[in-house]
Amino acid sequence: MKVIIIGGVAGGMSAATRLRRLKEDAEIIVLEKGPNVSFANCGLPYYISGEIANRDQLLVQTPEKLKARFNIDVRPNNEVLQILPSKKSVLIKGEDENYEETYDKLVLSPGAAPITPSIPGIEESSNVHTLRNVTDLDQIMEEFNDEPKNATVVGAGFIGLEMAENLHNRGLNVTIVEKAPQVLPTLDEEMAAFMQNELTSQGVEVMTSNSVAAFKEKGSRLVLEDEQELPTDITILSIGIQPESKLAKEAGLETGFKSGIVVNDNYQTSDPDIYAIGDAITVKQQVTGENTLISLASPANRQGRQVADVIAGLPRKNQGSIGTAIVRAFRLAAASTGLNERTVKQKGLSAEVIHVNGQDHASYYPGSTGITLKLIFHPETGKIYGAQAIGQKGVDKRIDILATAIKGGLTIEDLPELEFTYSPPFGSAKDPVHIAGYTALNIMEGLSHNIQWYELEDAFAKGKILLDVRSDAELISGQFKNSTHIPLNELRNRLFELDKNKKYIVSCHTGLRSYMAERILKQNGFQVENLDGAFALYKAVRPEKLIYE
Structure with a gap:
């Protein structure tokens, strides 16, 4: 069997090396139009600052090493000009001349290209x-x-x-x-505000x-x-980036969402002898089942391995992806998985949203830092649509857990049952993921009713009153306009100051004390909602709406 792979890096090289481990007798050729066939593209920005000091650390493998270890014919600076499906061959621009190479199976892993807009003066700009x-x-x-x-x-x-x-x-x-009204447009506005x-x-x-x-x-x-x-x-x-699907289109292969190459469950294109993987293909968003583009290194590596399995005859299926990603900006990291709230609303899905705050490890152990975690879920079935998290440490761990929960079909009811390793330097006995599960269950079971930060102004216009249950000392960091202040520890003894004919929105700093206040008030006959994420979240996204004294 002769297999040609167009494009190296994550998907192509994963396919080539896995296929060699499965089929020692296969002829494997990797054609890469650039000079580097295997490099750490996600690490490139960190070389600019010197955080990654050695350029050679970015070069994962060389053609010589791949030949020696895997017996793979790797050809850098060899650009495929045309795919000829009827002849089962490709036309290649080599370093010295053009030539043609036949194949039994062809794998497309061309990746994606940065979008370069047509802006006046850009062609004349050298920087x-x-x-x-x-x-x-x-x-x-x-x-x-x-x-x-x-x-x-x-x-x-x-x-x-x-x-x-x-x-x-x-x-x-x-x-x-940034053209959008926020940084990190894939996150929801209030979470991006922290970054x-x-x-x-x-x-x-x-x-x-x-x-x-x-x-x-x-x-x-x-x-x-x-x-x-x-x-x-x-x-x-x-x-942004766009799929490198020009070769596929010119070869008559089917393309779909935003020109991504369409593949089936076995990564086959509309030509059964031509496969495609990586940033160039449309993938199924597993939460919705719809086609989309998810350009990330982890799915590309997985797809490369799976397409090799398929070619070698192993029963492997392309199950799709949920788009789990993380980024660091100075002291903070932001991570997300699944759908954001904006997308859920656009698709008309029934959903509830909660924000919770926790610590990356036990708060009494030195060095703990906060995590703000957002969970989006179906209010009746408990299906998890997506999650986002912001913090200095431990953000990756919590989003990885929730990504695994989504992939495994777990619901919010399962989250409090998850068991994690615990010791004060590493975590908390009640992890932020547990807290998210408990909070979501309170919503689903009707013990709590929340209101989102973006609904607050409208609620005020309708005559609802905000009850701030923070301590006196906390008010120095800012106060809600037209709010009533009763510290939580005084609430039971001061219920007479409140009017049962009015509707209240209760808030503290992060949401824990306001939930306690909500339970006290509801059981005493008051109409009350809990401001989700409370003061800390609101201040991050709408600081200009607060009063500072």
Whole structure:
């Protein structure tokens, strides 16, 4: 059997090496149009700041090593120009000449390309870059020979934030320009607010609801949509990627959502002898069952291994993905899995949302830090749609747990039953995931009724009263407008100050004491809702709505 794989890196090389382990007699050829066939593309931004000090650490494997260990014919700088399905061959632009190579099975792993918009002046700009491979990285590093002072990152997605952090850590003045009204558009607004606050606190200027309208003076000045002008010595475009599906389209293969290559459960394209994996394919979003694009390293590696299994005759199925990801910006990490609240609403799904706060390990053990965890679920079945988390430490652990729960079909009722290792330096006896499960169960079973941060102004307009049960000392950090203040420990003795004919919204700092207050009030005949996420969440996303004395 002769198998040609177009594209290396995560998907292609995983397919090649797994196939060799399964079929020693197969002829395996990997064609890579760039000079590097196996590199750590997720690590590229960290070389810019020097956090990864050695460039060679980014080069995972070389053609020589792959030949010696796996007997794989790896050909860098060999670009496939055309797929000829009728001849079962590919036309290749080699380093010296064009040539043709036949195949029994063909695997497409071309990845995705950065989106480069058609903006006036961009073609004449010499300091505008994208970062997708080692060649891009080398070009960016050359810019530092001229000692740049100002850098602009266009786009505040995961890569955009990583680039902003590393350019800042290298000593540059960094500005982020983002078309959306928030950073990290894949997160919900209130969760992204924590990351935006962290960026600005570190000296990164964040300009949301704005975009680049033109490049002037060979890219040294940017004209924004609102007509502001920014000086910039280096500009990084990080506005998204698109599937590299041109070869597939020209070969007559079916493409679908946003031009992604359509594959079946065995990664076969519309031609059964041609397979496709990685960022170039449409995948099933497992939570909804709908086709989407999920461009992440972990799914690409898994798909590479699975397509090799399929070609070798093992019964492996493409089950889809849920899109689990994490990013760091200075002291904070943000992670997510499944659907965000915005998507759930757009799809018209019945859902409830809770925000809880916990610690990465026991609060009494030195060094504990907070975690804000958001859970989105069906209010009747308890199906988990998605989750997001923000914190300095332990965010990855909690989102990985919830991603596993989603993959395993667990519901919110299962979360309190999960058993984790526990010792004060490592966790809490009641983990944030447990707390999320308990809180969601309280909602589902009718013990608590919450109201979201974005519903508060409308609730005030309808005459509802906010009851703040924080301590006197906490009020210095800010207060809700037109609120009533009764500390929780005094509430039972001061119920006479409240009116049972009025509707109350109760809040504390993070939500625990306000739930206790809600239970006291409800059992005494009051109409009450709990402000989900409480004061801490509201202050992160709407600080201008608070009173400071």
